[in-house]
Amino acid sequence: MTVERPGRTAWIDAGAGIAGDMLLGALLDAGADPGAVRRQVAAVVPDEVEIEVGTVWRARLRATRAVVRSTAEEHPHRSWADIRRLLGGSTLPQPVRDATLAVFGLLADAEARVHGVPVDDVGFHEVGAWDSITDVVGACAAAADLGLTEIVAGPVALGSGRVRTEHGDLPVPVPAVLELSAGWPVSAGGEGELATPTGMALLRGLAGRSGPMPAMTVDRAGYGAGGRDVEGRPNVVRVVLGAPDRSPAAPATEELVVLDTNVDDMDPRVWPGVLRELLDRGAADAWLTPILMKKGRPAHTLHVLARPDLAGTLRAFVLRATSTLGVRQTTVTRHALDRTWTQVAVESAPIRIKLGVEDGRIVHAAPEYEDVAALAADRDLPVRQVLEAAVAAAAAAGLHPGTPAPAG
Incomplete structure (x- = not known):
């Protein structure tokens, strides 16, 4: 049996603000594979960008900065409808594609409300630019590479004052950030623009809820830097990773x-x-x-x-x-129930098995239908036959109700 990296919990500390490049840097600093992130970004915008990853210091705190640079002479204007088609036609893994679509959907809806335009017509830099696409796809790919199955985020510092944008001089937080902040705990937190629309959309799209750091056995922490170095306050996003608390508990x-x-x-x-x-x-x-x-x-x-x-x-x-x-x-x-994933081999190909878990023991084990259908199409086999083979492989691997869930 091939077992994926066990599910991990992550807590996002956005007490100094959040931007797309800051969250991407924090996830890379926490151990996400830069090569995997670059490949998945290239699957969406090939030959348009490069990601430079390096170490910087913010208020004497070490952090990782992910800098996105253009490698194309010009970039096409893209609306939300264009981006949906771009993502739908890419080779992104389904979980990364779904997460990316969810984040961009939140961002597009917020911008549409702010500007009073149909959501499919939204087409300005916060949604359509190559750097925003890179930040969103990159952060979603990094979260998937880290095996994150639960993401919680704390309150967000939005900033204060005014900022110059392509729409003119605007108050901080800018209107799109306010739209995306609805229902989430926020504070001013300091001077200037501390939270960007892309950063807030990523936080809202990836984090299942707001709250303090959840119970976990801490694995490591990652720090992602923004472009500014603010005296007396590290301008970073912090991500804390760990194994979720598996003490007996109700669903x-x-x-x-x-x-x-x-x-x-x-x-x-x-x-x-x-x-x-x-x-x-x-x-x-x-x-x-x-x-x-x-x-x-x-x-x-x-x-x-x-x-x-x-x-x-x-x-x-x-x-x-x-x-x-x-x-x-x-x-x-x-x-x-708690949910986690493992893999079995069918026709020498990996099939994910979704596990429903309570108190560390399996309650349900079911093959992922999308994997089954893809393998059936690839090998020209009936879906029913592949599904039955996946169920049998899961049983042979000991994935029975009542048995301990695999730990890794």
């Missing part, structure tokens, strides 16, 4: 929201794309229920499960993407 509990709406007048061929886009934008789950409405009309109820901070963004998307005139919202409590 994790969190407050989520469910968005519901009934639709009886929409072409059913549209639904698969709507569900896929909701997941890309950060929904925890999205599904349809067939119903019978008044006057005997067949219809569907769309259900969207999401974190409360994403409710506004997802609700706005549902109102744009479907023919509904209104959306209901309900607060729910979810009790979830």
Whole structure:
């Protein structure tokens, strides 16, 4: 059996602010492979950028700085719709692609609200520039390379004063950062622009919740530097990595929201794309229920499960993407098993096995369907046959309910 690196917990300390290059530098400083990050960035914007990684000091504290430099004579103007197509056609691993789409979706929605334009038309430097694409893809790739399965972030310092932008002289925090800060604990924290739109979108897209450092056995910490060296205050983002506390505990509990709406007048061929886009934008789950409405009309109820901070963004998307005139919202409590991943070999190819774990023991073990479908297509085999082989391989590897979960 081939086992992936065990799941890790990360805590992001943004008490000095956050920017995309700072978070990328912190993740690299914490042990992410620069070569893997560069390859995945090149899969999206080939021959456009290079990433230089070096050591710097900020207020006498050592840190890693990731500097993104252009290697192209000119870069195309890209809207959010262009970036979605760019990512969809790339060879990024699915988890990295999903995380990148979620981060850019948050950023595009915030910029669209600020500027009063349709979200697909958003096309200015915060979303479309090569350096923002590099920061977002790079940070998502670094998080995946580190095997992070839980990310928590603390309060964010936004800064104060004013800053010069391509839209003119703006107050700090700039409007897009304020949009992305909704529902998250923040403070001024100092003079100047301490949090950028890209940095806030990465934090909101990658971190599942805000809070103090979670219980963990600390592995190491990484420090990522910004471009400024501020006297008396290290201008860095800190990332603390560790093994999650595996002491016996009840399934994790969190407050989520469910968005519901009934639709009886929409072409059913549209639904698969709507569900896929909701997941890309950060929904925890999205599904349809067939119903019978008044006057005997067949219809569907769309259900969207999401974190409360994403409710506004997802609700706005549902109102744009479907023919509904209104959306209901309900607060729910979810009790979830710990989840981790391991691999088995089928036809000499790796297939991920998702494990539901409680008190360190397996409750459920299931093959990842996307891996099964990809292998079936590659070897011209029935999906059913590959799925059965993956289940048998998991059983042969000892991945049974009640047995200890693999530790690495």
